[in-house]
Amino acid sequence: MKVKKIPMRMCIACHEMKPKKEMLRIVKPKDEDAFIDFTGKAAGRGAYICDNPDCIKKLKKARLLNKTFSAEIPLAVYDKIEETFFEKKQS
Secondary structure (H helix, E strand, O other): OOOOOOOEEEOOOOOOEEEHHHEEEEEEOOOOOOEEEOOOOOOOEEEEEEOOHHHHHHHHHOOHHHHHHOOOOOHHHHHHHHHHHHHHHHO
């Protein structure tokens, strides 16, 4: 039986390659703010980040989404992503 290939993605914070299913996808639609895509299927440019609180904090501190999406991302979006992540982690 053929072994199925596991898609790998790189975390934009720690630059580690991990299986796609273990990562969070952050999406930036064309004319909207970025958000966490829990389905992994939302339309728009995507970036992946570890399901790790340290990487989420580094995302905001270094403003990594600005670099990744080559666009100005407001601090409110970083706060919303952080808030959504920690809410999801607790439930």
